[in-house]
Amino acid sequence: MESKDNIALSVRDLKTFFYTNNRCNKAVNGVSFDVEKGKTLCIVGESGCGKSVTAATIMQLLPTLSRIEEGEIKFRKNDEIINIEKLEKNGKEMREIRGSDIAMIFQDPMTALNPVYTVGFQISENLKYHTNLNRKQIREKCISLLSDMGIPLPEKRVDEYPHSYSGGMRQRAMIAMAMACNPKILIADEPTTALDVTIQAQIFELMDKLKKENDTAIILITHDMGVVAELADNVAVMYMGNIVEAGTADDVLRRPTHPYTKALLESVPVLGRGKNQDINPIKGSTPDPYNRPIGCQFAPRCNWQTESCDIMPEISQINETHQVRCHKYEQFFEKYNEKRNSKIT
Amino acid sequence: MTTYILQRLFIFFPMLLVISFLVYSGLELSPGDAVSHMISPELASTITAEQLDAMREAYGLNQSFITRYWIWLTSMVQGDMGYSMAGGVAISEIMAKTVPATLELSMVALFFSTILGCSLGVISALKRGSGTDNSLTVAGMAGVSIPEFFFGLVAILLFAIELKWLPVGGRLLPHYETLWDRIPNIVLPSLVLALMMTAGAMRYARSSMLDVLAREFITTARSKGMPEWRVNILHGFRVALTPVVVLIGFRLPLLIGGSTIIEQVYQWPGIGSMFIRSVRASDYPLVMTISLMYVFVVLTASLVIDVLTALIDPRVRLGKE
Ligand SMILES: Nc1ncnc2c1ncn2[C@@H]1O[C@H](COP(=O)(O)OP(=O)(O)OP(=O)(O)O)[C@@H](O)[C@H]1O
Ligand SMILES: [Mg+2]
Numbered sequence: 001m002e003s004k005d006n007i008a009l010s011v012r013d014l015k016t017f018f019y020t021n022n023r024c025n026k027a028v029n030g031v032s033f034d035v036e037k038g039k040t041l042c043i044v045g046e047s048g049c050g051k052s053v054t055a056a057t058i059m060q061l062l063p064t065l066s067r068i069e070e071g072e073i074k075f076r077k078n079d080e081i082i083n084i085e086k087l088e089k090n091g092k093e094m095r096e097i098r099g100s101d102i103a104m105i106f107q108d109p110m111t112a113l114n115p116v117y118t119v120g121f122q123i124s125e126n127l128k129y130h131t132n133l134n135r136k137q138i139r140e141k142c143i144s145l146l147s148d149m150g151i152p153l154p155e156k157r158v159d160e161y162p163h164s165y166s167g168g169m170r171q172r173a174m175i176a177m178a179m180a181c182n183p184k185i186l187i188a189d190e191p192t193t194a195l196d197v198t199i200q201a202q203i204f205e206l207m208d209k210l211k212k213e214n215d216t217a218i219i220l221i222t223h224d225m226g227v228v229a230e231l232a233d234n235v236a237v238m239y240m241g242n243i244v245e246a247g248t249a250d251d252v253l254r255r256p257t258h259p260y261t262k263a264l265l266e267s268v269p270v271l272g273r274g275k276n277q278d279i280n281p282i283k284g285s286t287p288d289p290y291n292r293p294i295g296c297q298f299a300p301r302c303n304w305q306t307e308s309c310d311i312m313p314e315i316s317q318i319n320e321t322h323q324v325r326c327h328k329y330e331q332f333f334e335k336y337n338e339k340r341n342s343k344i345t
Numbered sequence: 346m347t348t349y350i351l352q353r354l355f356i357f358f359p360m361l362l363v364i365s366f367l368v369y370s371g372l373e374l375s376p377g378d379a380v381s382h383m384i385s386p387e388l389a390s391t392i393t394a395e396q397l398d399a400m401r402e403a404y405g406l407n408q409s410f411i412t413r414y415w416i417w418l419t420s421m422v423q424g425d426m427g428y429s430m431a432g433g434v435a436i437s438e439i440m441a442k443t444v445p446a447t448l449e450l451s452m453v454a455l456f457f458s459t460i461l462g463c464s465l466g467v468i469s470a471l472k473r474g475s476g477t478d479n480s481l482t483v484a485g486m487a488g489v490s491i492p493e494f495f496f497g498l499v500a501i502l503l504f505a506i507e508l509k510w511l512p513v514g515g516r517l518l519p520h521y522e523t524l525w526d527r528i529p530n531i532v533l534p535s536l537v538l539a540l541m542m543t544a545g546a547m548r549y550a551r552s553s554m555l556d557v558l559a560r561e562f563i564t565t566a567r568s569k570g571m572p573e574w575r576v577n578i579l580h581g582f583r584v585a586l587t588p589v590v591v592l593i594g595f596r597l598p599l600l601i602g603g604s605t606i607i608e609q610v611y612q613w614p615g616i617g618s619m620f621i622r623s624v625r626a627s628d629y630p631l632v633m634t635i636s637l638m639y640v641f642v643v644l645t646a647s648l649v650i651d652v653l654t655a656l657i658d659p660r661v662r663l664g665k666e
Contacts, residue, residue, distance in 0.1 A: 112565045125569055
């Protein structure tokens with residue numbers, strides 16, 4: 001898999017731990033996934049399962065109390081493979097990748113832009129550090145980026161401060177900033193949670209367009225299953241620091257094979273399925289991250305739990321793309337599909 | 346921006362008026378009047394009540410309170426500050442001698458304390474939890490809690506008397522010496538005066554900086570691949586600066602109060618020394634003029650701070666939140 005040319009980023013057995021008050025929080029505990037060029041990988045999962053930490057690890061933007069414990073992050077830059085985890089955190093090589101090859105947009109555009117600099121200035125910083133353009137060219141590029149993002153009157157807007165932008169416009173400006181140097185990978189951590197629904201759709205449309213035009217690989221972190229169904233090529237379901245199920249969007253959404261994936265899918269309303277759909281919140285709540293269960297992390301909340309679940313299940317390959325981390329997945333899959341079949345007949 | 350400044354000025358003058366009235370009333374309430382202080386105890390027994398009244402009449406002290414206030418205020422506005430009761434020297438002359446000395450001292454102290462306080466605060470914040478941070482915090486606490494006259498005396502003992510590096514006190518007059526010759530005299534008083542302000546500025550700068558460094562736009566800045574100094578200074582400190590400037594501004598009155606004491610310790614011929622002397626002598630015209638000037642300085646300082654804040658922060662400048 002790793003040697004394939006179309007893989008932009010390959011993460012293997014990544015572990016990132018937090019150390020607070022002499023206790024260890026295994027926030028990301030052995031995560032592996034690949035991101036293909038021009039494809040969108042959605043990472044989903046309940047709050048606190050380690051999605052943001054995974055993203056921050058890839059960018060080496062972790063807070064001081066945490067560190068990469070183990071694993072590999074291989075980034076393909078043209079024909080070269082760079083091991084990101086080996087680079088110094090704020091060293092020159094890492095900084096060259098940040099903002100130019102891998103860019104990130106954040107959850108809340110209200111707080112992610114610096115209030116004392118104009119939007120144009122903040123976009124231009126990216127270009128200043130990663131391109132050889134002169135000041136005039138940088139300014140023109142900023143304006144054209146803003147206009148690409150659908151911001152009206154970009155020549156005027158470029159000199160305005162973030163506070164005179166609306167939330168949706170700020171997120172567009174953030175995307176303009178992230179896309180300034182045509183990154184190979186764009187990481188978006190819940191980019192629309194802070195925005196209202198109509199603007200959400202516009203932002204996703206924009207991201208999808210950029211992905212198609214520039215062959216950018218996107219890692220999209222979200223809670224919204226509707227968004228996943230709409231945008232994802234591949235999906236990874238995370239629970240307590242592990243990926244419990246991964247595959248193409250079809251694999252995961254239509255043939256969920258892990259009890260957690262199924263529970264997660266049933267816990268959210270799906271747009272267009274009407275009012276009478278069953279919504280079952282996942283029973284119980286996520287365990288204390290400092291006091292995690294041994295073995296399968298989901299076992300205490302799982303209807304299928306047996307003694308074998310005291311040992312962490314290995315990853316099983318269902319087909320070429322579809323993977324699951326569950327001891328009982330075969331029975332589960334059969335039963336679930338039986339039920340579906342019987343429903344249909 | 347212009348309207349903003351005009352708005353501020355609109356509050357400025359009424360405020361000055363109200364406070365000048367309060368100053369005047371305050372002095373009216375203090376026991377004894379000028380005449381009773383002008384007469385030496387030996388003469389007091391020989392002087393008659395009529396003679397006293399005549400003196401009061403001559404100084405205009407028997408007119409109504411409001412009239413006296415009005416006379417005082419109008420002549421003040423016209424630049425006529427009257428005469429000191431002790432020695433009958435024109436107050437404007439006294440001011441011309443003392444104000445530059447005090448301004449010199451406070452401005453040098455303000456400069457030192459702002460530069461020093463901000464840089465130490467930022468270093469402290471960036472190295473949070475380290476040995477440097479902890480020792481700076483302890484030093485800052487000491488700086489805030491130990492009174493400045495104590496520092497002043499210790500500094501004299503150490504640098505002037507023990508090591509003989511710097512003069513004990515006093516100030517050289519500008520037209521006597523070159524700038525270079527005058528520097529040794531101002532070093533001790535200004536540094537001691539700056540010390541207290543530095544400790545405060547450092548604590549503000551540290552907490553403001555820590556606050557800002559935890560904000561999300563810092564991560565954004567870092568995610569653009571910029572070097573750490575740019576993230577910390579251009580994005581961090583630039584935002585952290587606004588509250589620090591405001592807080593230093595609020596502490597300007599402290600600087601003035603502090604300079605009164607330091608001027609005493611170092612025999613600096615400034616307005617603070619003069620103020621203490623005039624209060625002791627119940628030299629009313631002088632006390633009032635100096636008080637009013639303090640008020641004027643504090644109000645002007647806060648006006649300047651408001652305008653500076655606006656210049657630094659576009660959200661204030663453009664009248665939006
Ligand atoms: N700065 C931090 N300091 C200490 N612990 C942290 C920090 N950031 C995250 N964690 C811990 O790491 C774990 C994973 O958190 P993470 O932010 O990745 O969750 P998430 O999946 O992004 O959740 P959400 O959907 O709420 O954003 C949690 O247990 C959290 O408490
Ligand atoms: Mg998150």
